[in-house]
Amino acid sequence: VVARLVHVEHVMGTVVSFDIRLDDESRRAAMSAAVAEAVTWLHRVDAVFSTYRADSQISRLSRAEIALDECDADVADVLALCARVGTASRGYFSSTYAGHLDPTGVVKGWSVQRASELLSAAGSRNHSVNGGGDLQLVGEPEPGRCWQVGIAHPLHRNMFASVVGVRDGAVATSGTAERGAHVLDPFTGRPAVQLASVTVVSAELTLADAYATAAFAMGHAGRDWLESLDGFEGFAVAADGSGWWTSGYPKVGSLPVP
Amino acid sequence: MPASEGDRTFGLVQVRLTITNGKITAATAVDYPQNDPHSAEISAYAIPALSSEVLAKQGAGIDVVSGATITSDAYARSVQAALDAAKA
Numbered sequence: 001v002v003a004r005l006v007h008v009e010h011v012m013g014t015v016v017s018f019d020i021r022l023d024d025e026s027r028r029a030a031m032s033a034a035v036a037e038a039v040t041w042l043h044r045v046d047a048v049f050s051t052y053r054a055d056s057q058i059s060r061l062s063r064a065e066i067a068l069d070e071c072d073a074d075v076a077d078v079l080a081l082c083a084r085v086g087t088a089s090r091g092y093f094s095s096t097y098a099g100h101l102d103p104t105g106v107v108k109g110w111s112v113q114r115a116s117e118l119l120s121a122a123g124s125r126n127h128s129v130n131g132g133g134d135l136q137l138v139g140e141p142e143p144g145r146c147w148q149v150g151i152a153h154p155l156h157r158n159m160f161a162s163v164v165g166v167r168d169g170a171v172a173t174s175g176t177a178e179r180g181a182h183v184l185d186p187f188t189g190r191p192a193v194q195l196a197s198v199t200v201v202s203a204e205l206t207l208a209d210a211y212a213t214a215a216f217a218m219g220h221a222g223r224d225w226l227e228s229l230d231g232f233e234g235f236a237v238a239a240d241g242s243g244w245w246t247s248g249y250p251k252v253g254s255l256p257v258p
Numbered sequence: 259m260p261a262s263e264g265d266r267t268f269g270l271v272q273v274r275l276t277i278t279n280g281k282i283t284a285a286t287a288v289d290y291p292q293n294d295p296h297s298a299e300i301s302a303y304a305i306p307a308l309s310s311e312v313l314a315k316q317g318a319g320i321d322v323v324s325g326a327t328i329t330s331d332a333y334a335r336s337v338q339a340a341l342d343a344a345k346a
Contacts, residue, residue, distance in 0.1 A: 133328050
């Protein structure tokens with residue numbers, strides 16, 4: 001049995017679960033220190049980027065109280081990332097919300113990927129970091145077996161719609177629970193309603209998360225868009241309980257036998 | 259595909275639905291369909307919902323859960339919370 005180091009942190013309005021598989025117990029202290037470093041990083045991200053905190057740099061930047069060059073360098077990086085995702089998604093990803101600057105759609109995936117990279121830099125070879133349902137996975141949970149990721153069924157609490165097997169990679173799911181009530185279609189200003197959830201599987205969580213949000217806003221058109229992207233596979237459950245997936249999805253994911 | 263190909267530990271079965279005038283008129287088990295993004299054919303697949311216990315019996319024990327953003331309150335009742343609590 002492989003030893004586990006599990007840490008659960010409430011941060012960024014969600015829950016981030018760290019699950020590190022230790023080669024042996026002698027690694028536990030070093031990995032605990034790495035988790036502490038990653039947790040400090042996530043709280044720093046929350047303080048800088050939270051749109052729920054009036055004193056965050058993003059909130060102050062949105063009110064034009066401070067300039068971009070007065071913010072952490074990460075702020076400019078994240079806004080540039082938002083712009084790239086906006087272009088790649090043909091405008092379906094937007095970093096403004098109700099007239100305010102809101103890069104929330106990339107911050108979680110980006111910060112959780114960075115947290116995973118902090119663990120890897122500290123020597124972790126097998127771990128998962130789960131930021132409120134968006135995952136960066138490294139290595140294996142046990143020798144010879146990949147991480148089995150249950151895709152939560154959006155219409156049935158604590159049930160699963162699909163299972164994805166990943167060694168090194170990322171899985172992000174966007175759905176109606178985001179932003180409190182909904183993801184908006186930026187072209188209509190109305191909530192996107194065709195889909196209940198979209199899952200994107202890729203190598204890195206930053207883009208997987210952003211593209212899942214964009215595909216959710218696109219609705220059924222998100223399938224052709226995801227199909228057109230190299231290195232991204234998608235799976236969606238529609239509001240009516242039907243589903244679709246990209247042609248490469250069955251290589252990484254499967255549907256459970258009813 | 260940069261994400262490594264997963265080990266599919268159990269069979270893949272989908273149900274193909276024929277929808278006529280908005281109603282399901284036929285449901286056929288199909289084997290491993292490949293979506294054709296250029297197909298204009300309207301087809302839909304009913305997505306089953308299974309519990310982690312049933313998946314485990316099928317040999318697909320779950321290590322971690324992906325789902326739309328979860329609140330702290332919802333986390334407490336989630337399968338992810340149970341997985342986190344089950345420290346090996």
